Amino acid sequence: MSPSRRALVLAVALVTSGCAGANLDSLDTKLRDLSKQNTATAQSQLATLAGEAQVDAKASTEPKNRVAFYRVAAVAAWQAGPAGESLVLPITDEGMAACEALPAKDASAPRDCSLIRLAAPLATQDALTRKLMKIQGEVGSNGKLPSAQLEPLQQLFDGLETQFEKVSSLRGGVFALDVPEDFKSRTDRERLIIYCNGVKAWSLYGDVDGAPAATFNAMAQRKKHMTDRLEADGVATDCRTIPATQPFDAT
16 A cells, blocks of 8 residues: 555635735645645655745744744645655754743644644655565565565564554543544544554564564564454444545545
């Protein structure tokens, strides 16, 4: 399953005025347009956009505007793929601090703050999945992978499991906020995407020549824990329902 180039529809209701409002609208428009394109050029432009929005966030004197700029920066860095990997954590760290400074914290800007918090684990899962796809392409005609892939696949499974736990932990906060039901359901959809990529990493581990049965079985138990956690939240764990590209709609 490929990491998505999620075409975001960021119809966030922003109450802004003056130059800050006009600039924020312009950045939002660029983000929407670039997020619909799946090209290296668009990814480079998204990385540039992330940096611009981060600068505007730091310069903003209005707390909610600052958070909105960080939301644009965080999502743009995430959607930039490899071009934005080094930007995601600094931007989201600053953005989360900006959310904490709001009068009611995340409740003051629920969609913006939720996206800022979700951007880092989702960007990390995309990066891990790019590596997973590369390994998947190395499966031989006998359906096997070389033993050298044992450690990389275990690390990928570990990483995907970590991102699943992070997004699952964030879910409670998202569901407690005043965000649209569709935003909540898409948060669970993202959890399912991470889970399914974890399942793929586990399955490929079993296809490696000489894969230790004990390790494979231990990973299976950890996979079951993720399955149980999703199903406890009413999320069906059928990976066949996940297309190659799954949009995250922040409306």
